[in-house]
Amino acid sequence: MIHFPSIRWRIAVPYMLLILLTMAGLLIYLSNLIRDAYLENLRSKLIAEARLIEDALTSATWDDPAELDALARRYADLLDARVTFIGRDGTVLGESHEERNQMDNHLYRPEVQGALAEGEGSSIRFSRTVNYDMLYTAVPMRLEGQIAGYVRVAVPLRQIKVGLAHLQRTLLLVAVATASLALLLALLIAERTARPIRQLTHVVQSMAQGDLSARLLPITHDEVGVLTRAFNQMSDRLRGTVTTLVEERGRLTAVLDTMADGVIITDASGYVRLINPAAARLLGADETSALGCPFAQVVRDHRIINLWQRCYEENEEQFESVEMGRQGVFLQAIATPLPDVGRQASLVILQDLTRIRRLETVRRDFISNISHELRTPLAALKALVDTLRDGALDDPPAALRFLGRMETEVDALTQLVQELLELSRIESGRAPFRMTAVDLADVVHPPVKRLEPQAERADVRLILDVPEGLARIRADAERMQQVVANLVHNAIKFTPPGGQIRVSAAKVRVPRSGDAPSVDPPLVSDLTEVLSPGMWALIFVTDTGVGIPADDLPRIFERFYKADRARSGGGTGLGLAIAKHIVQSHHGRIWVESVEGRGSTFCVAIPALTMT
Ligand code: ADP
Secondary structure (H helix, E strand, C coil), X not given: CCCCCCHHHHHHHHHHHHHHHHHHHHHHHHHHHHHHHHHHHHHHHHHHHHHHHHHHCCHHHHCCHHHHHHHHHHHHHHHCCEEEEEECCCCEEEECCCCHHHCCCCCCCHHHHHHHHHCCEEEEEEECCCCEEEEEEEEEEEECCEEEEEEEEEEECHHHHHHHHHHHHHHHHHHHHHHHHHHHHHHHHHHHHHHHHHHHHHHHHHHHCCCCCCCCCCCCCCHHHHHHHHHHHHHHHHHHHHHHHHHHHHHHHHHHHHCCCEEEEECCCCEEEEECHHHHHHHCCCHHHHCCCEHHHHHCCHHHHHHHHHHHHHCCCEEEEEXXXXXXXXXXXEEEECCCCCCCCEEEEEEECHHHHHHHHHHHHHHHHHHHHHHHHHHHHHHHHHHXXXXXXXXXXXXXXXXXXXXXXXHXXXXXXXXXXXXXXXXXXXXXXXXXXXXXXXXXXXXXXXHHHHHHHCCCEEEEECCCXXXXXXXXXXXXXXXXXXXXXXXXXXXCCCCEEEEEEEEEEECCCCCCCCCCCCCCCCHXXXXXXXXXXXXXXXXXXXXXXXXXXXXXXXXXXXXXXXXXXXXXXXXXXXXXXXXXXXXXXXXXXXXXXXXXXXXXXXXXXXXX
């Protein structure tokens, strides 16, 4: 089977071959037909001529051989043919073109036999006498009803051949012209048939390259037209489906990208087929490079890998809580088989339980702390009551002393309960803040003044260096005073006699970029990192006290946290936690810088109001 490069040629070539074959057949048939008709025509003409000659001959002439030769030549001239007279026995009696005496007996020539049998005969053969094909015709020569001999008229076929060749040439010319025309037509038809298919191919190709908007114009009403319409419908539906899929994928990607839980999908060979940003973050992996990598290589935690393998082997959902080594991240890993996605595919979900865990710990610590804080004064009270009952009541001065101590314990308990209530009210937002614009000095001066006698008793120098009108803030003055009081109170508590406490303030502009503003006292922290850009009012409480160990620094604002329990002087450990909540409610920051044994600086920053 011949392979054609295009439909056009597949249609045109057989069509052309058919036309050429038909034309060739027709040509051969026609030229044979014409040749036969020509010969027949010639033969009848020659026979008629022979009959005319026979009719003109008389018995006298017939018997005179010299006369016959001359007659033969005369007729030959007239008819432009070769004329031969043959006797009854086959002897040549007269001849127009040859020497009669050298000619053999002609009785068994086919034309003569034909004339003898049927009254006329003809034959085509090569004449050795004249050296070319001749058409011979013969009729019997009758004298008085008896066959006396034969008249033969012959012509060379050369003329016919020339005539026929001419005719054939003409026919060939016509055939070639017709065939060319037919070929052109064949090509045109093939082209017309192939064109819509070519267009279809073109559109399909551009669709394959992603251009789903490509369409065909229905030009015809035939099968190709039907195909075109069907194709357009198909591409419309395809586009619809792809658009829906893209939208759905977009939604899914958005969900996966913003999800807090990590999601990983693996295939049957254990390669990661999908990983969302949360999973990459929780595993400390790179999202793009993790795709297509083996699961074990991406996860690198044997417990999660085991869990995933168990799910793979048992084809069942598996759970495991995993504490990752780094930064105390606590994960709940769930591996589920995903038969819908593919054979042996699995889904691994990583839930970050770190925060919940921490909250849980805080809650547990809180309860244990609170129980502890309650137990100490309660145990003291119980002991005092027992002592009174066991006889101290009978000793009034001792009883009075015990009652005094009992009062102290009750006061401590009351303070603890009050602070707890305060903290819970602030945390839950049930204590509304009465915000007004106040001068920073009005927030700092009253508590410091109030605590001066206490500082004096503790033999600590308390310096107040906050000028009036330095800065204005929007604050609940009473609560901010509580913060300052707590900081100064702590400073007195943790500063040994002879020490010094300085309460100062500053107003700074924190730039969007560039150097942090410097303040007095000089700070270790970079203000541009601690505070957002803008105007800030700062309060500093600097002491020369015991300082806070570096390990405790990050935790002293936690509830009940006491850096040095022995020296905390009966505090509840709630003061700084309350202060932090109050400052945060003012959109401010509170932090501490301290060197153990040298002293501490507590810093409070509140957004400053711009002066008008
Ligand atoms: P308390 O009621 O115990 O003072 P706080 O919340 O006010 O509770 O303080 C928590 C802990 O922070 C204290 O127990 C102490 O260890 C530490 N601390 C607070 N202020 C100072 C300070 N000025 N110098 C040293 N340590 C301090």
